[in-house]
Amino acid sequence: MANRFGGALAARPLQFIWIADCSGSMAGKKIESLNFGIREAIQPMREVATENPNAQVLVRAIKFSDGAQWHVSQPTEIHDFKWADLTADGVTDMGKALQLAADALKTNNMPERGLPPVLVLLSDGQPTDDFNAGLKAMMDQPWGAKAVRVAIAIGDDADLDVLQQFIGHPERKPIQVTNANDLVKMIKWASTVPLKAASNPNSQPMGQSIAAGVVPIPAPPLSTLPIDPSDVF
Amino acid sequence: MSDLLQRGQVLRTKHSGQTCTVEQFLGGGGQGEVFRAMWGTMPVALKWYFSHTATPEQHAALEKLVTDHKPPTNNFLWPLDLADSDHLPGYGYVMRLREPRFRSLLDLVSGRIDPTFQTLVTAGLQLADSFYRLHADGLCYRDISFGNVFFDPQNGEILVCDNDNVTENRSSHCGILGTPDFMAPEIVRGEALPSRQTDLYSLAVLLFYIFHISHPLLGRRILSIRCWDLPARMKLFGNEPLFIFDPQDQSNSAVAESVDPTGEAGANAVNYWPIFPQILRDTFTKAFTSGLRDPDNRVMEGEWRGVLSRLRDAIFFCEHCGKENFYDLEMLKSSDSVGPCPFCQKTPRLPYRLRLGKTVVMLTHQAKLFPHHLDDHQPFDFTRPVAEVVQHPTNPNIWGLKNLTSDKWVITTADGSTKDVEPTKSVPLVSGTKVSFGRVEGEIRH
Ligand SMILES: Nc1ncnc2c1ncn2[C@@H]1O[C@H](COP(=O)(O)OP(=O)(O)O)[C@@H](O)[C@H]1O
Ligand SMILES: [Zn+2]
Numbered sequence: 001m002a003n004r005f006g007g008a009l010a011a012r013p014l015q016f017i018w019i020a021d022c023s024g025s026m027a028g029k030k031i032e033s034l035n036f037g038i039r040e041a042i043q044p045m046r047e048v049a050t051e052n053p054n055a056q057v058l059v060r061a062i063k064f065s066d067g068a069q070w071h072v073s074q075p076t077e078i079h080d081f082k083w084a085d086l087t088a089d090g091v092t093d094m095g096k097a098l099q100l101a102a103d104a105l106k107t108n109n110m111p112e113r114g115l116p117p118v119l120v121l122l123s124d125g126q127p128t129d130d131f132n133a134g135l136k137a138m139m140d141q142p143w144g145a146k147a148v149r150v151a152i153a154i155g156d157d158a159d160l161d162v163l164q165q166f167i168g169h170p171e172r173k174p175i176q177v178t179n180a181n182d183l184v185k186m187i188k189w190a191s192t193v194p195l196k197a198a199s200n201p202n203s204q205p206m207g208q209s210i211a212a213g214v215v216p217i218p219a220p221p222l223s224t225l226p227i228d229p230s231d232v233f
Numbered sequence: 234m235s236d237l238l239q240r241g242q243v244l245r246t247k248h249s250g251q252t253c254t255v256e257q258f259l260g261g262g263g264q265g266e267v268f269r270a271m272w273g274t275m276p277v278a279l280k281w282y283f284s285h286t287a288t289p290e291q292h293a294a295l296e297k298l299v300t301d302h303k304p305p306t307n308n309f310l311w312p313l314d315l316a317d318s319d320h321l322p323g324y325g326y327v328m329r330l331r332e333p334r335f336r337s338l339l340d341l342v343s344g345r346i347d348p349t350f351q352t353l354v355t356a357g358l359q360l361a362d363s364f365y366r367l368h369a370d371g372l373c374y375r376d377i378s379f380g381n382v383f384f385d386p387q388n389g390e391i392l393v394c395d396n397d398n399v400t401e402n403r404s405s406h407c408g409i410l411g412t413p414d415f416m417a418p419e420i421v422r423g424e425a426l427p428s429r430q431t432d433l434y435s436l437a438v439l440l441f442y443i444f445h446i447s448h449p450l451l452g453r454r455i456l457s458i459r460c461w462d463l464p465a466r467m468k469l470f471g472n473e474p475l476f477i478f479d480p481q482d483q484s485n486s487a488v489a490e491s492v493d494p495t496g497e498a499g500a501n502a503v504n505y506w507p508i509f510p511q512i513l514r515d516t517f518t519k520a521f522t523s524g525l526r527d528p529d530n531r532v533m534e535g536e537w538r539g540v541l542s543r544l545r546d547a548i549f550f551c552e553h554c555g556k557e558n559f560y561d562l563e564m565l566k567s568s569d570s571v572g573p574c575p576f577c578q579k580t581p582r583l584p585y586r587l588r589l590g591k592t593v594v595m596l597t598h599q600a601k602l603f604p605h606h607l608d609d610h611q612p613f614d615f616t617r618p619v620a621e622v623v624q625h626p627t628n629p630n631i632w633g634l635k636n637l638t639s640d641k642w643v644i645t646t647a648d649g650s651t652k653d654v655e656p657t658k659s660v661p662l663v664s665g666t667k668v669s670f671g672r673v674e675g676e677i678r679h
Contacts, residue, residue, distance in 0.1 A: 004505075007446060146462060
């Protein structure tokens, strides 16, 4: 028997999209670490969702190499989400991936009211197509401009300038990882911390005005593990 | 496991001189990670800070809490000692472990637990009382929110966690502004820093959430906000805050689920608001009208304690559906009848009640009196009943109020005769009987 009225706190949808580089240079170890990292991130994401009853976390994924496609096209409740492993082959059509994201974020394709979307871009190289056109298409969408955008630069050849433009906030840098361990860890970080910040900003440190208009994200923890020099990307 | 500390690692604690051995990773938060550890022979929780949060200011604040201040009540998981190591940068602190019976207020608002109103009112009362004590000690909590308060869904006992942001009132060296949904408007606008007065605002928000499963400022206006981000919060919580039950201005009123199925504009509040006594509505109205604009005109902890203890006394059970209803003296005076039960719509009969000074205690089959009922100066302690309603041992139609104190009471019946009620004896529940409990006198009514 219920003791009181039943209603729980209302939730707004939060669209979360991974945008993953599947170009040939990702083949082998990198793409496997990425697959492993995303699988590892799902449970912590579910925990964030559970701790933020005002957010309904809906997850999708885009892959890009020769062109870009939806890897998971339906916004899926994080509690029902499963990851199918990506494989890598081809060039780095990052611009097309952002076009795809821009379409998804069009006002008509989005719920009427929601929380800021979270976009996590993972890449190890230079775009081979028109990145700027893709970026512009995305930023032209109100939901794209409102999105919390995070980028992980994998290895030394990642194009930091491009990733920085994607993020769009000078004070927030791409997260650079050079070994598998850090990649896995940072995927988890990028999949949970911004999610938490976008669904329900937590204890705010002083000196950070909430008027800044940016979803505040705590700094990613720096690696304290000894780096295995043989674990080369 | 975590990267910060490893199982079996031995740390030193500063004041006790005992070692602290890391046993198990419990969880990570925004400022650090928490481990189960053995402090001497005592199992404890150890919080270890991330390198970027392990500031000298935080260290100084903890040092002060450990050496200069005792936990205001047992309801605080207070820093007991600082921990560090020669082999590691940074530091941490030890505190009591939170027992598994405690559940987060998040579990309440997301409907994962279903406590009774009595439990919730008890939790609210303990919250108000805990912050009364904390503030009386000259301290300020700074970050009252869902995530930091836990309670036992069986009895309403509360536990205030994350006490590492507690500072002396007016000190500005600590790095936490609060959690946006609970921040006083003047902090949201960047005009003030956390203080005792802003804690009072956050406390009122938390109490409103507990009783209404809604935010007091989220009404109609949120329906025109597409993206609920920080600028939107700045608007509704900082620049244009307006209570969803503001008697003067309905432009942000709570919207029923039948009008907005998402329920995000206060649909739960529409259900709960009318079922509580007028005094609770009046107190929330004060907290979120004058108290919204004027930090010196907020509802104080002492006032909340008074209101919530009366609210607890007002609970009785609907004889038709068994659910808790609230007795409303004001309402009864104006309309001369109890309203229908909000859950089954049938009209319940009132039980016997005991008028005790300002409060009226419903003498339900499970009613108890506690020390604060018989003496204003006694703490709220719901583990030590001083009286309870019992059934007559041979005639179950007769009910009585049993004396659980070690002092005798004296009763005066309606016809003027007096009688002693020794410890363990019971006063029959008969309308018109006056009971002298020593410091206070009560009258049984029906
Ligand atoms: N005293 C304690 N006993 C048991 N678990 C605790 C205790 N304090 C914190 N935890 C757990 O540790 C985790 C992180 O703690 P939290 O207080 O949220 O950190 P932060 O303040 O840095 O966000 C949470 O999962 C919390 O439940
Ligand atoms: Zn009923």
